[in-house]
Amino acid sequence: MSTADSAVSGRAEALARHFADVFGAEPDGVWRAPGRVNLIGEHTDYNNGFVLPFAIDQSALVAVRLRRPGLECAADAVRAASTYSPTGQGLSRAAFSTGGLEPGAVSGWASSAAGVVYALGRHAGASVPGFDLLLDSTVPVGAGLSPSHAVEVAVIVALNDLLGLGLDGLEMARLTQAAENEFIGVPTGIMDQSASLLGREGSALFLDCRSLESEAVPLPLAAHGLAVLVMDTRVAHSHSDGGYGARRESCRRGAAALAAQSLREVPEDADLSVLDPVTLRRVRHILGENQRVLDVAAELRANNIESIGKLLTASHVSLRDDFEVSCPELDTEVEAALAAGALGARMTGGGFGGSAIALIRQDKEQSVSAAVLAAFRDKGFRRRQYFLSFRLPEQAGRRRKDSGAKEKSGPVKGPLFLSCAEGKGFEPLVRGYRTLVFKTSSIGRSDNLPPSSLADRCISPKFDQSPWRTK
Ligand code: GLA
16 A cells, blocks of 8 residues: 555544544545646636646545434434634534525535535435535645535545445536536536546546546656646635636627637637627637647647646736736746746636646755745735645655745745645645545554544544534
C-alpha cells in the first residue's frame, strides 16, 4: 500500500470511528471523492466544449449508514454532520427528510447531500431511505477546487453503492449536475463532477462536454521536474452571485445570434461582427479556449509538457480581457508568478476569486510563492493565515511556515498555496473513485496506519444525544 493510500485509509478509519461516536453505530462504509484543479478549458463546459481538469488528492470523505427501522428517527430522516464548521469548533449539523424534497428546501453544506437525493429520486427513479452521514473534507473551501462537487460525488457514490443502483460514472456526473442546477440553483456545467468521478492518477481528464467522451491524458509533471502550484487568493467567490449565470446567458445569446445550437457549433469562419461588443468578447473567449484545450491535450500527448505554459497564460489573458471573470488578486498572482519564472499561469475555475495556477519547475516553488506573496503585500491585498504545501512523504498535509514570509510571530499570512505534482515530492494525483471506495469492513482495525491531518481534526466533541427529528 502506498503512503497516500495508507493516509486515506487512516482518514477513513478515523472517520468511521468518529461516526460511531456521533451516531452510536458503525457506518455502512466510507466513500471518497476528490476535488479538482482545472488545467485549462474555462467556462467551456456549459458551451458543449472541451475541458482538461485533473483530480487532486484533497478529497471529501463521507461515512454513511442507511436508516434501520427504529424508534429514534423517521424512516426517511437524514441526520448529517460535517467536521467543517466556520468557527473551527465542533460539528456542523443538518437534518432533512428524503421524502418530498423540493428545490431549495435545504441550504448550506447539506444541500449537496440533499440535492443528490433529490436528483436520484427525480431522474433515476430511486427511492432513497433516510441515512446518517458524517462528512470530512480536505478540499479547501473557497479556493475554487470544487469542494461542494466533491461532497456531491462522495454522496452519490455512497448511495449508488449502498442502494445497488448500478449507475456508471457519467450517469452520476449528470445526476450531480442536476443536483446543482435544479436543487441548489447554480447553473454550473459538468466539468467538476466529471473530474472527480473519472480522474485517473497521473493524468488530466480530457472531456468533450458535448459527447461526454473522455480520455486520460498523461500529465507526468514529476518526470519533467515540474509542478502545478495552486495559489489561493482567499477572495471569496460564489457561482450563485450572478456573474457566472450572466456569462452563461451571454454565451447562450451569442450562440443564438450566430444561429448555432451552442458555441461549439459555431463554424470557424462565422461572422462575429453581428454580435454586440460584449457578447463578441464572450464568444471569442469560448472559441479560443476550446482550441487551447485541444492544443494543450496535443502537447501533453506528445510529452511536451513545458510547451503548455504559454497556452495557460493565453487562457488567462482571454479570461481577464474577453470573458472578464478575473479579479485584481488573480491577475497579481499570475503576473508575479510569471515574473518569477513560472512557465505559464492562469486563473482556474469559475473566477471572480478562488485560485490561480502556475506551471513551475519544482525547484521554483519557494521563489515563486515568495514573489506572489510579496506582490500581494505590495498591492495591499488582504493577507491571510497560512501557506499549505502538500508534499510527500515528509510534510504531507501539514501546515508549515513559508520561509518567504517574514512574520515575527503568529501565523504566517498570505494567500494559500497547494502544490500538486504527480509522484515524487508531492501527493499524487488521485486514481478515480472506483479505487477510492472504502468500506469499514475492508479498512481493518490496524493501529499502525499513519496519522493524518484529518485524524487530528476528527477529535471533536460528541453530539448531544438527543434524537434528531425532521418532522
Ligand atoms: C465552475 C463550474 C464548472 C465550470 C467552471 C468554469 O467550476 O462548476 O462547471 O463552468 O466554473 O470553467
